[in-house]
Structure formats: structure tokens, C-alpha cells
Amino acid sequence: MLEAHRRYGGMGTILVSKVSAETASEFGELVADPETNELLHYTEKPETFVSDRINCGVYVFTPDIFNAIQGVSTQRKDRANLRRVSSFEALQPVNRSLPTNFVRLDQDILTPLAGKKQLYTYETMDFWEQIKTPGMSLKCSGLYLAQYSSTSPHLLASGDGSKTATISGDVYIHPSAKVHPTAKIGPNVSISANARIGAGARLISCIILDDVEIKENAVVIHAIVGWKSSIGRWSRVQGVGDYNSKLGITILGESVSVEDEVVVINSIVLPNKTLNVSVQEEILL
Incomplete structure (x- = not known):
């Protein structure tokens, strides 16, 4: 994955995996260019089917990610604490009032940068599991x-x-x-x-x-x-x-x-x- 990231030359690379269409909506779904692997579209837990490729939650970023974070932070007039939005927060209305001291990685960074030749995907052929229980x-x-x-x-x-x-x-x-x-x-x-x-x-x-x-x-x-x-x-x-x-x-x-x-x-x-x-x-x- 690290070698692919260096080869792409973008700001970030996302580990992705193929899952069944029935379970895809439980994760962040994405669409990538089949030739270049550029991330073209990203949506977190969509209500309708978008893709059977999902975000595995593993990333490689260049230091430029901090500039992207600062950009979101500036819009909110405060510095941000980078973290993924919780499943509960993802279900809340999009126009809710957000604290000014954090950035949602999925919705504030990945979605806006999709299709701008900044983010790429690396699909794993190995097993992948989400660990939420012991x-x-x-x-x-x-x-x-x-x-x-x-x-x-x-x-x-x-x-x-x-x-x-x-x-x-x-x-x-x-x-x-x-x-x-x-x-x-x-x-x-x-x-x-x-x-x-x-x-x-x-x-x-x-x-x-x-x-x-x-x-x-x-x-x-x-x-x-x-x-x-x-x-x-x-x-x-x-x-x-x-x-x-x-x-x-x-x-x-x-x-x-x-x-x-x-x-x-x-x-x-x-x-x-x-x-x-x-x-x-x-x-x-």
C-alpha cells in the first residue's frame, strides 16, 4: 500500500475492500477510476447503494493532510481535532450545529477532495474484518x-x-x-x-x-x-x-x-x- 501511495503521487491513499452489496451500506462506500485508482466519489453509510467497494479505515497521507485539516478548521474558526464521525453522528441531520474544535475525516476531508486528483485507493485482496466486539x-x-x-x-x-x-x-x-x-x-x-x-x-x-x-x-x-x-x-x-x-x-x-x-x-x-x-x-x- 505504501509503494502504491508513492506511485500515485497524491495526498492520500485509502485501503478499500470489496464486499457484498447487502452489507456495503454499513460502511463508507466509494467509486474509483478503474485505470488510475483515483478516488472519484465518497459517501459515508449511504441510504441507497453506491458501490461494493468500501473504506477499510486504513490510510496513508503525506504531510499535506494537515493543510487540508487546517482549511476545514479555519472555516470553523478554530483548530480541529481529527477523528472519524461516530455511527450515531452519521445519522444526525447534515445541518446540525457542529463543535468548532473537530474535523470529520470522512465527510470534511475525503468527500470534498474526491475527484480532485488528491486521493487514491488501494484494494486489498487479503481478508479484512471490522473489529467492534471482543x-x-x-x-x-x-x-x-x-x-x-x-x-x-x-x-x-x-x-x-x-x-x-x-x-x-x-x-x-x-x-x-x-x-x-x-x-x-x-x-x-x-x-x-x-x-x-x-x-x-x-x-x-x-x-x-x-x-x-x-x-x-x-x-x-x-x-x-x-x-x-x-x-x-x-x-x-x-x-x-x-x-x-x-x-x-x-x-x-x-x-x-x-x-x-x-x-x-x-x-x-x-x-x-x-x-x-x-x-x-x-x-x-
């Missing part, structure tokens, strides 16, 4: 693991349960992690440095961070387990796997201890907690 971290982890399977397969683990753990699907295990041969791991599992996975443990669609201990016969599904946490014997830490829901996965913060035979479902647990009773759909502060 659960999307698991989905994105799975996308990276799937990418590794084709680009860097040597990074992924393998095993049939004879001398090493049984591996199913795309799994990453840090070289310093210790995984018992009777454990079953995958798909979509990432195990970080110095983690310890006990005998008979079952891990599916989860991220295990540094120094975590998962004891014998514990189950972790659709969950993120924070640094230095521990999950007791025969315990279960699980989410339903709804990546768009706030409590669609289970998250354990740093140094959380789940004692033996405790079930934690669709919950978020803040750091330094000890759970000796089962919980479901709770946020434990």
Missing part, C-alpha cells in the same frame, strides 16, 4: 491461522496423538509451550509462550496467552484466556461463538483462577479474580 478477535485469529496454512505452514502445529497432542485444523503452538500428548487441540487455536496444557485437555477456537496453565481434562471453547491465568481440572470455559455479541465468547483477564470443576459460560472476568462457583452470561468486575 469476539471478532477470535475470528481474526482464525483468519490469520488460515493464511499461515498457505503462506507459512511451518509455523503451524501438527500431531496425531501418538507422541504429540492431537491437532485438528489450523493451530499455532509457541515453541516454549508444553502440551500433553493426550490433549486435543484445534481448530483455530493459538497457544502463546510458556503455556502449559494438561492431559486430556480439549481446546477449540481459543487464544491462550503467555504463562497460562490449563489443567487435566479442562475444556476451553470460544474463549480468550489472559496472561498467567489458570483453569482447574475438569473445568469448562466456553462461549457460544457469536462473534458479534458482547458476551458471545468468554474472556478471562490476567491472573484469573478458575478452580476445579467450575463452568464459565459467555462471561467476561476482569483480572485477578478467583472463581470457585460456576457463572453464566456475567461480567465480573
Whole structure:
């Protein structure tokens, strides 16, 4: 993208992706010249379909962007704080009274400069996801693991349960992690440095961070387990796997201890907690 930006010679380059026509209106839609990739038209969350190319929210700008910001700021008779307009603000009437101390990147910079040979687009052929909930971290982890399977397969683990753990699907295990041969791991599992996975443990669609201990016969599904946490014997830490829901996965913060035979479902647990009773759909502060 940076090389393309230098080649275009404009003030800015926007990362774009192709999506379905049904979901395009959830994002900023744009039209670009098919030959030069110049941005010709941009509109934020339009009511009617404009294009299946959307703004991914990743930009490369030259320092000239500050002159553009200052121009908008001068019109409002004050300096601006650059930020993207929120989804709520985007739904408000266009003639609303705006504070004079901020600039809307999409509506005050991108839209006016479209078609003026200042902005260009770079379309990614890789995966792209909008992360608005904790659960999307698991989905994105799975996308990276799937990418590794084709680009860097040597990074992924393998095993049939004879001398090493049984591996199913795309799994990453840090070289310093210790995984018992009777454990079953995958798909979509990432195990970080110095983690310890006990005998008979079952891990599916989860991220295990540094120094975590998962004891014998514990189950972790659709969950993120924070640094230095521990999950007791025969315990279960699980989410339903709804990546768009706030409590669609289970998250354990740093140094959380789940004692033996405790079930934690669709919950978020803040750091330094000890759970000796089962919980479901709770946020434990």
C-alpha cells in the first residue's frame, strides 16, 4: 500500500475492500477510476447503494493532510481535532450545529477532495474484518491461522496423538509451550509462550496467552484466556461463538483462577479474580 501511495503521487491513499452489496451500506462506500485508482466519489453509510467497494479505515497521507485539516478548521474558526464521525453522528441531520474544535475525516476531508486528483485507493485482496466486539478477535485469529496454512505452514502445529497432542485444523503452538500428548487441540487455536496444557485437555477456537496453565481434562471453547491465568481440572470455559455479541465468547483477564470443576459460560472476568462457583452470561468486575 505504501509503494502504491508513492506511485500515485497524491495526498492520500485509502485501503478499500470489496464486499457484498447487502452489507456495503454499513460502511463508507466509494467509486474509483478503474485505470488510475483515483478516488472519484465518497459517501459515508449511504441510504441507497453506491458501490461494493468500501473504506477499510486504513490510510496513508503525506504531510499535506494537515493543510487540508487546517482549511476545514479555519472555516470553523478554530483548530480541529481529527477523528472519524461516530455511527450515531452519521445519522444526525447534515445541518446540525457542529463543535468548532473537530474535523470529520470522512465527510470534511475525503468527500470534498474526491475527484480532485488528491486521493487514491488501494484494494486489498487479503481478508479484512471490522473489529467492534471482543469476539471478532477470535475470528481474526482464525483468519490469520488460515493464511499461515498457505503462506507459512511451518509455523503451524501438527500431531496425531501418538507422541504429540492431537491437532485438528489450523493451530499455532509457541515453541516454549508444553502440551500433553493426550490433549486435543484445534481448530483455530493459538497457544502463546510458556503455556502449559494438561492431559486430556480439549481446546477449540481459543487464544491462550503467555504463562497460562490449563489443567487435566479442562475444556476451553470460544474463549480468550489472559496472561498467567489458570483453569482447574475438569473445568469448562466456553462461549457460544457469536462473534458479534458482547458476551458471545468468554474472556478471562490476567491472573484469573478458575478452580476445579467450575463452568464459565459467555462471561467476561476482569483480572485477578478467583472463581470457585460456576457463572453464566456475567461480567465480573
